[in-house]
Amino acid sequence: MKTLADLGPEEQGCIHSVTGTDGIAQRLAELGFTSGQTVQVIRFAPLGDPMQIRIRGFSLALRRHEAKRVRLAEQNKNEE
Amino acid sequence: MDVETPVASSAPTTATPGAASYRVAVIGNPNTGKTTLFNALTGLSQHTGNYPGVTVESALGEFRQNGVRFLAVDLPGVYSLAPRAPDEMVAVSVLLGSGDGAVTPDVVLCVVDATNLDRNLYLATQIMDIGLPCVIALTMLDLAEKRGMDIDIAALEKRVGVRVVPVQAAKRRGINQLRQTLCDMLGAAVSPPRPVVFPEAFTQEAQSLARQLTQAHPTARFPHFLVERLLIDTGGMVEQDLTRQHGAHVRASVHAARQRLADSAVQLPQMEVNSRYTWIAQVVADARHSSSGLSRGRTDWSELIDSLVTHKVWGLVIFLAVMSVTFQSIFSWALPLMDSIDTIFSALGSWVGSTLPEGPLQSLLVDGLIGGVGAVVVFVPQIALLFGLIAILEDSGYMARAAFLMDRVMAGFGLSGRSFIPLLSSFACAIPGIMAARTIDNQRDRLATILIAPLMSCSARLPVYVLLISAFIPAQTVWGIFGLQGLTLFCMYCLGLLVAPPIAWILKRTLLSGEAVPFLMELPPFKLPAWRVVLFRMYDRSMAFLRRAGSIILATTILVWALSYYPNQDLVSDEFETRRATATEAELALLESEVAGVRLRESYLGQAGRAIEPFVQPLGWDWKIGIATLASFPAREVIIAALGTIYNLGAGQDEESVELRQAMRVERWSDGRPVYTPVVAISIMVFFALCCQCGATLATIKRETNSWGYPLLTFVYMTSLAYLGALAVYQIGSRTIG
Numbered sequence: 001m002k003t004l005a006d007l008g009p010e011e012q013g014c015i016h017s018v019t020g021t022d023g024i025a026q027r028l029a030e031l032g033f034t035s036g037q038t039v040q041v042i043r044f045a046p047l048g049d050p051m052q053i054r055i056r057g058f059s060l061a062l063r064r065h066e067a068k069r070v071r072l073a074e075q076n077k078n079e080e
Numbered sequence: 081m082d083v084e085t086p087v088a089s090s091a092p093t094t095a096t097p098g099a100a101s102y103r104v105a106v107i108g109n110p111n112t113g114k115t116t117l118f119n120a121l122t123g124l125s126q127h128t129g130n131y132p133g134v135t136v137e138s139a140l141g142e143f144r145q146n147g148v149r150f151l152a153v154d155l156p157g158v159y160s161l162a163p164r165a166p167d168e169m170v171a172v173s174v175l176l177g178s179g180d181g182a183v184t185p186d187v188v189l190c191v192v193d194a195t196n197l198d199r200n201l202y203l204a205t206q207i208m209d210i211g212l213p214c215v216i217a218l219t220m221l222d223l224a225e226k227r228g229m230d231i232d233i234a235a236l237e238k239r240v241g242v243r244v245v246p247v248q249a250a251k252r253r254g255i256n257q258l259r260q261t262l263c264d265m266l267g268a269a270v271s272p273p274r275p276v277v278f279p280e281a282f283t284q285e286a287q288s289l290a291r292q293l294t295q296a297h298p299t300a301r302f303p304h305f306l307v308e309r310l311l312i313d314t315g316g317m318v319e320q321d322l323t324r325q326h327g328a329h330v331r332a333s334v335h336a337a338r339q340r341l342a343d344s345a346v347q348l349p350q351m352e353v354n355s356r357y358t359w360i361a362q363v364v365a366d367a368r369h370s371s372s373g374l375s376r377g378r379t380d381w382s383e384l385i386d387s388l389v390t391h392k393v394w395g396l397v398i399f400l401a402v403m404s405v406t407f408q409s410i411f412s413w414a415l416p417l418m419d420s421i422d423t424i425f426s427a428l429g430s431w432v433g434s435t436l437p438e439g440p441l442q443s444l445l446v447d448g449l450i451g452g453v454g455a456v457v458v459f460v461p462q463i464a465l466l467f468g469l470i471a472i473l474e475d476s477g478y479m480a481r482a483a484f485l486m487d488r489v490m491a492g493f494g495l496s497g498r499s500f501i502p503l504l505s506s507f508a509c510a511i512p513g514i515m516a517a518r519t520i521d522n523q524r525d526r527l528a529t530i531l532i533a534p535l536m537s538c539s540a541r542l543p544v545y546v547l548l549i550s551a552f553i554p555a556q557t558v559w560g561i562f563g564l565q566g567l568t569l570f571c572m573y574c575l576g577l578l579v580a581p582p583i584a585w586i587l588k589r590t591l592l593s594g595e596a597v598p599f600l601m602e603l604p605p606f607k608l609p610a611w612r613v614v615l616f617r618m619y620d621r622s623m624a625f626l627r628r629a630g631s632i633i634l635a636t637t638i639l640v641w642a643l644s645y646y647p648n649q650d651l652v653s654d655e656f657e658t659r660r661a662t663a664t665e666a667e668l669a670l671l672e673s674e675v676a677g678v679r680l681r682e683s684y685l686g687q688a689g690r691a692i693e694p695f696v697q698p699l700g701w702d703w704k705i706g707i708a709t710l711a712s713f714p715a716r717e718v719i720i721a722a723l724g725t726i727y728n729l730g731a732g733q734d735e736e737s738v739e740l741r742q743a744m745r746v747e748r749w750s751d752g753r754p755v756y757t758p759v760v761a762i763s764i765m766v767f768f769a770l771c772c773q774c775g776a777t778l779a780t781i782k783r784e785t786n787s788w789g790y791p792l793l794t795f796v797y798m799t800s801l802a803y804l805g806a807l808a809v810y811q812i813g814s815r816t817i818g
Contacts, residue, residue, distance in 0.1 A: 050484065056196070059603040059605075063487070
């Protein structure tokens, strides 16, 4: 399944779910990574990691490692 | 200390006779303008101290409304009350009143950012679940309007079920109304509604778990909020704390309850998040009307700046420019002020010296007190300036971008971009740096950052470098453009930076090993920094530094003075008395310093110095350097005053002192070789760069980690590193350059 880490700059996707039940999954969910939400990649840091994304109207930095936890709904495939 | 007494004394109603005092806890997401609002509410009464029952320091302040006295505590900025970081646990403990001697707040002020209603209301619903009277302060309404969001405050108030007061803290708008609303809440004292409803199966499990716990531990308190957290947060801090306090059966009961819930299709922790955000979506739909929707039509200037400062090339150029301007300015801008402070203390010293008769009292006052205090006060301009600059960088939003840029580098040795700010602050002083590490949500990352923070070259090391470099490093030019002295100073600053990553790497692989740590950091919109926040930070940090100067450094200075003055044997004077009578004017000066030299050698300090000489000789040091270094273990800047005392110049010496440099240059071993060579000077500087000569830092590590192990580890590893570093410099340096 496609994840947030697979998106390029300026691309957006629709969240399917966040994998896991640990603290990272919980924190992502609390910040608003809930199913159905739109998430957009703004840019990657100069050294390639972390990435800056936009969700629910605010801007967040996270690493690709965590972005892989965010699974995206398939609908995005049609746009490509 | 002084700030604790009025706060910790007793129950709110009896805090001061005559006037009732109520507690307000101010809480909100990071970057909501919470600190600006807190400043506007409490004004100059604000100070840093311990809230009862909480071991870490928070900002406290007072205000009055209608004759009612409020004591406000500014809780750390958090996204959620599911405690996974110490910061969040502090917030939960204060709200539940669960620490020793703690009382629950009378009212909670929840700061909500209008531009981020969803995420901010998430925290608000958790706070309402606790059941304390609650008021929402709505900030950033102007920014929300600019972004095309129209917020219906009446509708929001009605849907959420608590009072909502719009405020513009920087312009002092809505503050009085907010205070009045807080007052109104006291009379009513009703619990807010619990609008978010969890599935029935979960509520029943939580109730039965609470019953089990209360039966097993009748004396302990288990508020419903805590039990729910225990059940929801798998591996969270509540689970850890309660298991530690009450035994492994807690974990067993929780696991069984979670299993039953999983069987009835209640997924934890998603159940909580889904319930809250479902409710929030309905509220926001009613209360927020967007004219242009979430896709904003026009680009705002914050995003333009953002794309520039995070640019692949320009971002890094700007980052380096910001860092170098910061460090240049603390050296050049602070200098005039430092010079005038110095002049004042020297003048005071000579005035007291000429007024009082010669003897122990004069020596104590001039060399011990005035000299010692002056040597410390001189750093206040630098500390204030650096904290002002850090506050500007943080409040404007740039610091988060710096962490974003640096995260990959920090990840290389097992830390995250979040460690960047604490480590940068440590260049001013490790103490605020160690305290800033609280914002790191992972405990192992936080500990690693705390343990390497004292390696950053703090401002107290600067005088040591300045003295030794100006005296022993030739003022040559290297490669046409760099001054050798400046280059040496730069290398000294880099030394800690080079040593810290491998230490962090080793720590993260041994003592602090564990699973990878997430890095989730909000990048707030850029804004002009609030000058009140900046000025307060400068004032607060300078005062904290002065308090430290007034205690530990002063005590050390007096101790060093006493050890070098006593036993002050008469027999020394007797022997010289006869020679003095026949001496000429020129001989007299020589004789005086000879007397002083003999007196020092025979003093307690001198005796101790000769005892440690075998240990410091491999570093190229004589016993005087050894003893000055030993004397500066409580606070490294003491070495300047200690050397001043040792070379009979009086302790009122600073790193710019010409006499002190001269005295060090003419210092000889018994065979006539100069004691101080460039290699010895570097050996001393390397020792000071790597050594943990700061009692206050160790005390702060103890307080922040709540253990003696970490300060001990810091002291042992840094001192060993310093000794080995200085040893390598001298042994290699003296064989190659001589």
